[in-house]
Amino acid sequence: MTVRLVTQQGTESADPAFTREVLGTSHANLERCYQCMACSSGCPVAYAFDYAPHQLLRMVQLGLKDRVLDSTTYWLCASCETCATRCPNDIPIVQVMDTLRHIALREGRTQQTGLPLFHETFLSGVKSNGKVFELMLILRYMLMSKDIFKLGELPKNIKMGIDMFTRGKLAILPDRIKGLANIKRIFQQTERENG
Amino acid sequence: MAEGKALKYAYYPGCSLEATAREYDESVRASARLLGVELVELEDWNCCGASSAHCTNTGLSHALPARNLAMAERQGNDLAVSCAACFLRFKQTNHDLRADDALRQTIEKAIGAPYQAKTEVEHVLSIFARQVGLEEIKPRVKKPLKGLKLAAYYGCYLVRPPDVTRFDDPEYPMVMDDLLAAIGAEPVDWTHKVECCGGNLLLARTDVVARLCDDICQAALDAGAAALVAACPLCLANLDLRQTVGVPIFYFSELLALALGASTREVNSWCKRHIHNPAPVLKAQNLI
Numbered sequence: 001m002t003v004r005l006v007t008q009q010g011t012e013s014a015d016p017a018f019t020r021e022v023l024g025t026s027h028a029n030l031e032r033c034y035q036c037m038a039c040s041s042g043c044p045v046a047y048a049f050d051y052a053p054h055q056l057l058r059m060v061q062l063g064l065k066d067r068v069l070d071s072t073t074y075w076l077c078a079s080c081e082t083c084a085t086r087c088p089n090d091i092p093i094v095q096v097m098d099t100l101r102h103i104a105l106r107e108g109r110t111q112q113t114g115l116p117l118f119h120e121t122f123l124s125g126v127k128s129n130g131k132v133f134e135l136m137l138i139l140r141y142m143l144m145s146k147d148i149f150k151l152g153e154l155p156k157n158i159k160m161g162i163d164m165f166t167r168g169k170l171a172i173l174p175d176r177i178k179g180l181a182n183i184k185r186i187f188q189q190t191e192r193e194n195g
Numbered sequence: 196m197a198e199g200k201a202l203k204y205a206y207y208p209g210c211s212l213e214a215t216a217r218e219y220d221e222s223v224r225a226s227a228r229l230l231g232v233e234l235v236e237l238e239d240w241n242c243c244g245a246s247s248a249h250c251t252n253t254g255l256s257h258a259l260p261a262r263n264l265a266m267a268e269r270q271g272n273d274l275a276v277s278c279a280a281c282f283l284r285f286k287q288t289n290h291d292l293r294a295d296d297a298l299r300q301t302i303e304k305a306i307g308a309p310y311q312a313k314t315e316v317e318h319v320l321s322i323f324a325r326q327v328g329l330e331e332i333k334p335r336v337k338k339p340l341k342g343l344k345l346a347a348y349y350g351c352y353l354v355r356p357p358d359v360t361r362f363d364d365p366e367y368p369m370v371m372d373d374l375l376a377a378i379g380a381e382p383v384d385w386t387h388k389v390e391c392c393g394g395n396l397l398l399a400r401t402d403v404v405a406r407l408c409d410d411i412c413q414a415a416l417d418a419g420a421a422a423l424v425a426a427c428p429l430c431l432a433n434l435d436l437r438q439t440v441g442v443p444i445f446y447f448s449e450l451l452a453l454a455l456g457a458s459t460r461e462v463n464s465w466c467k468r469h470i471h472n473p474a475p476v477l478k479a480q481n482l483i
Contacts, residue, residue: 044390044391044393044407045391045393045396045403045407048400048403076396076400076403078351078391078393078394078395078396078403079246079249079250079351079394079395080351080355080391080394081351081352081355081356082351082355082389082391084355084356085355085356085357085365094356098249098250098253101250101251102251102252102253105251113399113400114398114399114400115250115395115396115399115400116251117399118247118395118398118399119246119247119250119251120251122245122247123244123247123248123251123255126241126242126244126247126259130241130242131210131213131241131242132210132211132242132245133210133214134210134211134214134215135214137398138398141398141399142398145398145399147398160436163436163470164215164436164470167467167468167469167470168217168468169214169215169217169468170214170215171213171214175213177239177240177241178239179239179241179262182241182262182306182307183241183259183262185305185306185307186255186258186259186262186305186306187255189254189258189304189305190252190254190255190258190305191252191255193254193301193305
């Protein structure tokens with residue numbers, strides 16, 4: 001079922017099933033939000049979002065699925081939990097952000113920021129070694145995101161690489177755990193659960 | 196420490212402590228040795244999944260920590276964790292599995308091992324400050340850190356979410372300040388104890404991380420601190436690599452070990468691994 005809503009941006013379609021899914025999956029009592037803005041006032045990353053947290057919550061309440069999922073907010077959220085700690089209505093806002101990320105991944109909406117690529121790179125390392133091999137994580141992310149080709153950033157990145165190497169901050173070889181079969185099984189089982 | 200009570204833990208260093216934060220691992224182990232706390236590294240531990248697991252797949256964010264928790268449970272030891280980010284993932288997993296038995300059974304199936312959710316999880320900062328205890332630490336201080344003004348930085352995951360970590364006051368924690376005071380240093384009152392360093396934006400949005408870290412470092416300077424003190428390898432990496440203010444950052448364990456009698460050579464070998472070498476701050480007070 002789709003509902004047509006007149007908003008400041010004109011007529012938008014609203015999807016009540018989307019609201020229900022976010023509420024159900026995050027166990028969030030989202031209807032309690034009365035826009036006090038405690039979340040947005042304390043959010044250290046809000047300045048970089050396109051919608052502040054309280055705005056995003058209202059958009060989820062209204063079922064504005066496309067506008068919510070096209071937003072950068074839930075990817076850039078650093079999961080610092082300041083908002084949820086201060087929310088007078090105990091809304092688990094970070095779990096709402098997680099649920100939005102999961103829905104976006106399921107629907108292939110990952111174009112907004114470098115974060116989906118970062119998470120994928122991070123977890124593929126865990127899947128192959130059972131641990132994070134930081135040097136490979138950094139190199140692989142910089143290559144896949146093409147950040148390595150940003151010439152303006154290159155001197156800074158090279159200096160940082162040298163600083164880390166000369167201080168012995170980067171292991172050169174990966175460490176692989178013995179129970180890797182166990183880790184692969186965990187990935188298989190949880191991917192299946194995730195549908 | 197209650198008399199006669201030996202403190203023994205399964206120790207989970209976490210991935211960063213094998214590379215970018217080796218000095219954190221070494222100084223935690225040195226502090227434990229000097230305080231008679233036995234840390235036995237959990238054999239064949241795996242990554243906790245960090246933010247990337249909970250951002251993409253809830254089941255994975257429970258199962259990866261649970262494999263480690265189950266191994267500790269089989270040994271009958273509680274888990275000591277150095278990284279604040281890993282610490283929260285373990286706490287969150289226990290919190291969720293204890294509240295939902297069906298979930299616990301699903302996760303047992305995923306890890307292929309029983310887990311009753313009985314393993315208690317504690318951060319090493321709290322083990323030293325609370326289980327050993329400040330009153331036990333004070334008489335063991337060989338080198339009081341006199342004249343050292345420090346900003347204790349807790350970041351996010353030790354204190355938030357408070358009902359999961361149950362660590363300290365989520366807005367103005369004191370446990371690290373109290374520990375620093377017990378070893379003779381002067382913790383300052385300041386504004387950014389629990390502000391976020393940018394966490395998992397470390398590679399994808401270095402601009403955001405730089406801005407947050409500069410705010411934190413500037414606030415520490417404004418409060419009169421000579422250095423920041425951290426208890427998380429991710430916080431320290433972000434602060435040390437991305438700030439432009441030029442404030443050095445210690446791991447709390449480096450200072451604890453120094454006060455308890457770690458050698459100047461050892462302390463220098465830790466300091467040298469920081470991007471902003473904090474040794475001059477110690478030299479200025481004739482501590483090394």
